[in-house]
Amino acid sequence: MAPPISVPPTALTGLREDLAGEVYVPGDPGYDEARTIHNGMIDRRPAVIAQCATTEDVSNAVLFGRETGLPIAVRGGGHSVAGTSVVDDGLVIDLRRMHTVVADPEHMTVRVGGGATMSHLDHATQPFHLATTGGRVSTTGVGGFTLGGGSGWLERKFGLACDNLLAAELVTAEGKHVHADAETNPELFWALHGGGGNFGVATSLTLRLHELPEMSFAMLFFLPESAPEVVRTFRDLADRAPDEAGGGIIYFPAPPEPFIPEHLVGELVCAALISYAGPVAEVRDLAAPLFTLKPVVEMVTDIPYVDFQCMIDDPPGLRNYWSAEYLHALPDDAVDAFCARGALIPAPTATQHVLFMMGGAVAAGPADYPIPWRSAPWVVHPFATWEDPADDERAIQWVRDVRADARPWSTGDVYLNFIGAEGDARVVAGFGAENYRRLAAVKAVYDPDNVFRFNHNITPAAA
Ligand SMILES: Cc1cc2nc3c(=O)[nH]c(=O)nc-3n(C[C@H](O)[C@H](O)[C@H](O)COP(=O)(O)OP(=O)(O)OC[C@H]3O[C@@H](n4cnc5c(N)ncnc54)[C@H](O)[C@@H]3O)c2cc1C
Structure with missing residues (x-):
C-alpha cells in the first residue's frame, strides 16, 4: 500500500481561503461527524x-485534490452501502451544504442542489402537490440516487428518477463547469442516466415533476x-x-410502532405493502385478496407523501450489507425459495428481506439508457442491517444465500445502487456490456485519468 500523501500546509491554507464552505482535517472539531x-x-x-x-467551491476542491495528488471521493447523502463517498487519506468533496x-x-x-436529500426534495415540492420518483428513505441523497437510476414508490407511475432527469450541472475532473441536457452534451447526458458519479460532481440536477394530489x-x-400464500x-x-x-x-422483525400489538414487536413478520398514488378506496380494493389471508395487523390509510417517504427510515450507524437479484419471473418455486430464506433472517438484527414489484413506467421507460434491469418484473433485495460486529459473518452470509437461492430466475442484470462492492463483473452487469463500452468512451472524454473512481467504477476507454 502506498504511504499516505502529505498535504503541504500552504495548499491547505489556500483551500481554506478559497472555500465559502468549511474544511476539516483530522483533529478539527466536526471532523468525525463529517467523515x-x-x-x-x-x-x-x-x-x-x-x-x-x-x-466554485467544488471546482476549487477538485483542483486542490488534483494538485496535491489526494484521491477524491464525492459525498452527497452518504448512503452508499459500499462507502464510496469517503476515502482513507484522501479528499472528500462533501456536498451536504448544497441542498x-x-x-x-x-x-x-x-432544481435540486447536488447535496440535497429526499427530505429536502419532497418538502419543496409537496406544498404544490407535485412530486417525482424519490428513494424510499428520506435521508438518501438525491444525487447518488438519481445518477445511479433511482428506484422508489412512485416508479411504476412516473418512471425511475433518472427518467425524470432533464438537465445537470457538473464540475468535471478538470474543475470546469459543464451543462448537460438532451441538446447540450447529449452523450454525457445519456451517461448520467445510470452511470453514477463517474463523470463529474453534479452541483445541481433538474428533474421533471408530476401531479400527486393523493397518496x-x-x-x-x-x-x-x-x-408463501401471501x-x-x-x-x-x-x-x-x-x-x-x-x-x-x-420480511422483517415487527417494529415498535403504536399500531403493532406488543406481542408481535421484534417477531419476524411478512408484510405486504402497497403504495398507491391515488385514493385510499382504490388501494383497499386492490389489496382485497390479501385481507382474506387473515393478516395479524392491517393498516390502510391515506397519508401525505412526505410522511410516507419517512415511513421506513433506518437510524444511521447500523452495519449494512445488501445485494439484489433481478428476476425474469416469479414462479411458485421462486416464491418458496424467497420465503424459506425469509424465515432464516439472522436475529437479532433489523434486516429486511424485500421483494419489490417492478413493471409499469419502469419497464416502459427509455430502453436506450444504461439500465438493463428495468425490464425485470421483480427484484429480490436482501437488506441486512445489524449492530454487533460479531454478527458480520452470518448477516453477510445470509445475503449471499438469498442471492444464490434467486439465481435460477435471475436476469443477471443488477441495479448498482442496491449493492456494495461485488467486483468488476457485477459493475458490467449493472450497465450491460454494450452500454459499458459506450460509458467508458464518455468517461475517457470527461475523466480520462479516472479522478472520480470511488464509485461503481467505469474504466476510461483507451485513447
Ligand atoms: C437506507 C437506504 C435506503 C435506500 N433506499 C433506496 C431506494 O429506495 N431506492 C434506490 O434506488 N436506492 C436506495 N438506496 C441506495 C441509494 O440510492 C444509493 O446508495 C445512492 O448512491 C445514495 O446516494 P447518496 O448521495 O446518499 O450517497 P453517497 O454515499 O453520498 O454517494 C454515493 C456515490 O454517489 C455519487 N454521488 C453522490 N452525489 C453525487 C453528486 N452530487 N455528483 C456526483 N456524484 C455523486 C458518488 O460517486 C458517491 O460515491 C438506499 C440507501 C440507503 C442507505
Whole structure:
C-alpha cells in the first residue's frame, strides 16, 4: 500500500481561503461527524474534507485534490452501502451544504442542489402537490440516487428518477463547469442516466415533476407460516395492478410502532405493502385478496407523501450489507425459495428481506439508457442491517444465500445502487456490456485519468 500523501500546509491554507464552505482535517472539531456515513461498517479517515457551499467551491476542491495528488471521493447523502463517498487519506468533496431545492410549479420542474436529500426534495415540492420518483428513505441523497437510476414508490407511475432527469450541472475532473441536457452534451447526458458519479460532481440536477394530489397505502402483516400464500397472492395482484401501485413484500422483525400489538414487536413478520398514488378506496380494493389471508395487523390509510417517504427510515450507524437479484419471473418455486430464506433472517438484527414489484413506467421507460434491469418484473433485495460486529459473518452470509437461492430466475442484470462492492463483473452487469463500452468512451472524454473512481467504477476507454 502506498504511504499516505502529505498535504503541504500552504495548499491547505489556500483551500481554506478559497472555500465559502468549511474544511476539516483530522483533529478539527466536526471532523468525525463529517467523515461518518450511513453504513456503520465504514470507518475511514480522510486527510481533508471540503464541505463545499458553491459550484466554485467544488471546482476549487477538485483542483486542490488534483494538485496535491489526494484521491477524491464525492459525498452527497452518504448512503452508499459500499462507502464510496469517503476515502482513507484522501479528499472528500462533501456536498451536504448544497441542498437548496427550488420547485418551479409553472413548468413542473425542480432544481435540486447536488447535496440535497429526499427530505429536502419532497418538502419543496409537496406544498404544490407535485412530486417525482424519490428513494424510499428520506435521508438518501438525491444525487447518488438519481445518477445511479433511482428506484422508489412512485416508479411504476412516473418512471425511475433518472427518467425524470432533464438537465445537470457538473464540475468535471478538470474543475470546469459543464451543462448537460438532451441538446447540450447529449452523450454525457445519456451517461448520467445510470452511470453514477463517474463523470463529474453534479452541483445541481433538474428533474421533471408530476401531479400527486393523493397518496395512500395498504400494509398488512402476516405470520411467516402464511407467507408463501401471501406472496403468491401478491404476485397475482401485481399482475393486474395499475401503475399507481408500487411496493412489495418485506420480511422483517415487527417494529415498535403504536399500531403493532406488543406481542408481535421484534417477531419476524411478512408484510405486504402497497403504495398507491391515488385514493385510499382504490388501494383497499386492490389489496382485497390479501385481507382474506387473515393478516395479524392491517393498516390502510391515506397519508401525505412526505410522511410516507419517512415511513421506513433506518437510524444511521447500523452495519449494512445488501445485494439484489433481478428476476425474469416469479414462479411458485421462486416464491418458496424467497420465503424459506425469509424465515432464516439472522436475529437479532433489523434486516429486511424485500421483494419489490417492478413493471409499469419502469419497464416502459427509455430502453436506450444504461439500465438493463428495468425490464425485470421483480427484484429480490436482501437488506441486512445489524449492530454487533460479531454478527458480520452470518448477516453477510445470509445475503449471499438469498442471492444464490434467486439465481435460477435471475436476469443477471443488477441495479448498482442496491449493492456494495461485488467486483468488476457485477459493475458490467449493472450497465450491460454494450452500454459499458459506450460509458467508458464518455468517461475517457470527461475523466480520462479516472479522478472520480470511488464509485461503481467505469474504466476510461483507451485513447
Ligand atoms: C437506507 C437506504 C435506503 C435506500 N433506499 C433506496 C431506494 O429506495 N431506492 C434506490 O434506488 N436506492 C436506495 N438506496 C441506495 C441509494 O440510492 C444509493 O446508495 C445512492 O448512491 C445514495 O446516494 P447518496 O448521495 O446518499 O450517497 P453517497 O454515499 O453520498 O454517494 C454515493 C456515490 O454517489 C455519487 N454521488 C453522490 N452525489 C453525487 C453528486 N452530487 N455528483 C456526483 N456524484 C455523486 C458518488 O460517486 C458517491 O460515491 C438506499 C440507501 C440507503 C442507505
